[in-house]
Amino acid sequence: MNDLADWKPELLGVDGRVLPVVTAPAEVLSRPGTEVDPADPSIVQLAADLVATMRTSPGCVGLAAPQVGVGVQVFAVDVTEHPRTVTSHGAFVLCNARVVEASRWRPGREGCMSVPDLTGDVKRAGRIVVEAVLPGTGTAVHLVTDAFEARALQHEIDHCAGKLFLDRVAGAHAVYQRKVYL
Amino acid sequence: MNELAITVIGPDRTGIVADVTGALAGAGANLSDSTMTRLGGHFTMTLICTGAAAEDVGKALEPLSGVITTVRAVEPSGSGDQGEPYLVSVHGADRLGIVAAVTRVVAAAGGNITDLTTRLTGPLYVLVAEVDLPPGASDDLSVRLEHAAQELGVEVTLRRAESDVL
Numbered sequence: 001m002n003d004l005a006d007w008k009p010e011l012l013g014v015d016g017r018v019l020p021v022v023t024a025p026a027e028v029l030s031r032p033g034t035e036v037d038p039a040d041p042s043i044v045q046l047a048a049d050l051v052a053t054m055r056t057s058p059g060c061v062g063l064a065a066p067q068v069g070v071g072v073q074v075f076a077v078d079v080t081e082h083p084r085t086v087t088s089h090g091a092f093v094l095c096n097a098r099v100v101e102a103s104r105w106r107p108g109r110e111g112c113m114s115v116p117d118l119t120g121d122v123k124r125a126g127r128i129v130v131e132a133v134l135p136g137t138g139t140a141v142h143l144v145t146d147a148f149e150a151r152a153l154q155h156e157i158d159h160c161a162g163k164l165f166l167d168r169v170a171g172a173h174a175v176y177q178r179k180v181y182l
Numbered sequence: 183m184n185e186l187a188i189t190v191i192g193p194d195r196t197g198i199v200a201d202v203t204g205a206l207a208g209a210g211a212n213l214s215d216s217t218m219t220r221l222g223g224h225f226t227m228t229l230i231c232t233g234a235a236a237e238d239v240g241k242a243l244e245p246l247s248g249v250i251t252t253v254r255a256v257e258p259s260g261s262g263d264q265g266e267p268y269l270v271s272v273h274g275a276d277r278l279g280i281v282a283a284v285t286r287v288v289a290a291a292g293g294n295i296t297d298l299t300t301r302l303t304g305p306l307y308v309l310v311a312e313v314d315l316p317p318g319a320s321d322d323l324s325v326r327l328e329h330a331a332q333e334l335g336v337e338v339t340l341r342r343a344e345s346d347v348l
Contacts, residue, residue: 023306024306025305025307025336117306167273169269170269171345172298175308
């Protein structure tokens, strides 16, 4: 088991390409992603692509494979710069991730690059334990995190299961048109 | 006490709520339940008021320019809240009849919709409904909603609404 302390995207050993992000109602966003072989070169490339695409998108703290049109269980997260972050594991990519413990449920407002015009109030666990494997090496990861990183992980794991935040909003008045600031 | 059902719809502008509620207060109409929101650039208000005659309220709203208003006397009605609270989310490509098909399935299961919002943004149509269901109806409704969603080509989820009483 590894806690991600020594992992960084450069270890993937391939250059990431910036991919177009698909938006709802794209079919791929609503189908459960398949589990992957983390050592498959195409998955290693996908992991690098997700990081590269996430980094070119302002404010993006996570991106899942279905959002770039690939229906598999891989996602990238980096909440380092976010003000609501408490614990952060930097930039990382996980494959076949599962939430194995969840507690401290709290509401919060979420947006999504694949639902660009709406935000919604969603209750998420403020403390979670996630088990997954790393792309490339396939090393098992046992990740304990909280606050905003926990929310981001749950949002991305939902994408890998074919779910959007719209499937979890807290009520009929919990979906909002995203504001356009002048 | 007599109740009035009032609707006001017009182009959104600063001060529209103050103008309408000011006119109502001036006519002696006491505002109880209301929703006021912007829908597709129109500002819409649906209000239940007490304490004034429909005729007086109608006259008070007349000077407001550019808005469509209706004022009707209605019989007071109980809240009717009963059953188990659930949430239905639907999202997918916009097409004719999504709300009609989904709500028909909910009604057939004895579900009473207590609140419903739809949003259209680009090609994406989103519906979120709060539904009171008879005890034990959720599993069957979930299957029926899934069938309806497949026919419509949209995604649907039915889940228990959580409320924390503090």
